[in-house]
Amino acid sequence: MGLVLSVGEGGEDPVQDVVVAVHPGVSVTRLARNELRAIFAMRRRAWPDGTPIRVYVLPDDHPLHRTFCKRILHVYPHQLRRIWDRNVYSGTGQAPVEVDDVKTLHARIAANPGAIGYLPPEWIDEQVKSVEVR
Template sequence: MLNRILLLICLTVAWPAYADIAVIVHPSNTAAIDIDELNRLYTGRSSALTAVNLAEGMPIRSEFDEKGAGRASAQLKAYWSKLVFTGKGTPPAELANEAAMLEHVAANPDAIGYVDAASVNGSVKVILTLE
C-alpha cells in the first residue's frame, strides 16, 4: 500500500505542468492570426510579422514548437539549420526570458511572440491562445 502511495506522489510531482500559451503582438497590431499562419511565421514561410522565439531549452519554447509551429524542437532546429546552411532563411531571433519577450513585443509593432498566458500584462495584446 505504501508503495502505491509513493508511486502516486511521484507521478503527481513528475507530471509536466503544461500551461496555456498566449501568442502576443503589439497593442496597435490588428493582425488576425490562425494556427496555420502562426506555423508559417515560425518556419519562415510568411513574413507578415516578425516572429521572435524564447531561448532554446526553455520548457515553454518546446511546448510552443509543438503547438504553434507543429514540430518538435529538434525537428525545427534541423529545419532551420538546413535553411541557414543553404542561405535560404534565418530563424527567428531568440530572447532570454518571458520578461524580455513582453518588452520586445510591446516595443515593436510588427513583432509576434509568445509567453505563458499567466505572464501577460497590459503592454501586449493576445491574439491566439494555445492550450
C-alpha cells in the first residue's frame, strides 16, 4: 500500500479543512460569506453587541491561510493582502494581526474578546468556538 496525499487543483496546497473561529464571548454563531469578507477586509469593525472585532491571520504563504482565503472567502491571498495594504497606506484602516503558527493563532483568538480567525477543525475546543459560514 502506498501513501496517498490529497492536493488541491493544479497541485497547489494539500487539502486542509478550515473553520472560522471566534472568542467564546462572541455571540454570533453564523455569518454570511459577504459579512465574513467585510470582517477580513477590515471594513466591519464591531460585532452586533458593539464589541470591537480583532482579526488574526497566518502569513500569506501559510497553507491554512491560502485554504481559508480560497475555500471560505472565495478570494486569493494576494487580493486580501492588497486590500490590507491599501487600508494601511491610505490611512483609512489597518491590517489584521499576523501570527506565525496555528498554536499562536488559537491562543490569540482564545485570549482576546471579539477575536476572529480560522483554525483546523481539530483545534476547536472550550477556549474557541466555530462559526458557521452560509
